[in-house]
Amino acid sequence: MEQMGYIDNSYAYDTVCRARDKERPKAHEFAENIIKKQIILHGDRFFADDPCVFGGIGLFHRIPVTFIGMRKSKEISENIKFNFGMPNPEGYRKAIRLMEQAEKFSRPVITFIDTPGAYPGIGAEERGQGEAIASCIACMSRLTVPTIAVFTGEGGSGGALAFAVANKVIMMENSIYSVLSPEGFATILWKDASRAKEAASIMKLTAKELFDFGVADDIVKEDDWSSEEAKKRNFLRLDRTIQYHLLKLMDMSKENVLKSKKEKFFSMGEINGVRN
Known part of the structure; x- marks a missing residue:
């Protein structure tokens, strides 16, 4: 795996901005480039189909897998339809349905995460958002099939954690993962959302910081996304990283x-064997 250089905390908010960039490929684009012959499944069999959450069955290097992710869009009309990447309870219940199906048929699960929460x-x-998130976390934590979570952009709060209780967590170089947004952090701590840049510098939300604390297991280097060739290189790096970890888990x-999975989560926060 490629070794990443140190990411200075002073640039943390720049990473937040890159993770949120509307021109950045969205989670479903990552999934489409990684998972082939996709069959998309819909609905939670309780209330409705949440268009924000996509998922189904596909092939990853000829390996049948279940994939799940959150949708955003570069267009405002579609973003409204997808709720700006914020799942409803039925989205999490759809994910539970797909995870349980994956467990039944021994399919690995790969999630693609890009949500503010x-x-x-x-x-x-009213429809039980908290319960749906908690149930999704519990469901994923019990899976005995290999699970890999990929952070493609934003990873906010329990909304992201529900898809990230995985054996391996892979983060794109310019993705983030945190308990809440820097703006929310600054509002709660200082009653001043304008201090979001300062908040980001102390939240430990970059891929490098999370790797150091054992939250992330691998970081995928990114080239600028402006050209098609750069996109192909980035997707290929991610493909190889997923393949490396999945094959080891499948053994x-x-x-x-x-x-x-239990050992990974119990050891989070330790640096060189010492809990921070």
């Missing part, structure tokens, strides 16, 4: 797959 609207709360027994 779960949708906090009144309707979502493990179900018991060891689950054990390795």
Whole structure:
């Protein structure tokens, strides 16, 4: 795997801006370039189909896998349809349905994460948003099939964590993962959202910082996304990184797959064997 250079905290908010860049490929574009012969599945079998959450069955290097992710768009009309990448409860229940199906048929699960967080609207709360997120976290934590979470852009709060309780967490170089947005952090801590840049510098939300704390297992280097050739290189790097980790996980027994996931989460926050 490629070694990443140090990312200075002073540039943390620049990373946030790159993760949010509307021209950056969205999670479904990553999935389309990685997972072939996709069959998209819809609905949670309880209430509705959440268009923000996509998922289904496909082939990754001829390996049948289940894939799940969040949709955003570069167009405002589609972004409204996809709720700006913020899933509703039915989206998380759709994910649970797909994860349970993957467990039943022994298919690895690959998730593609790009969300500012779960949708906090009144309707979502009335339909059990908190319970849906918690149930999705619990479901993914119990899976005995190999699980890989890929952060392609933003990773906000429990909305992202619900798709990230995985054996391996892979982050694109300019993706982020945090308990909430820098703006929300600054508002809570200092009552001043304009201090978001300062907040980002202390939140430990960059890929390099999360790798150091054992939250991320690998970082995929990014070239500028402005050219088609650069996009191909970036997608190929991610493809190779997923393949490397998935093949190792597939060599493990179900018991060891689950054990390795537990060990990963219990050791988070340790640097050189010492808990920070």
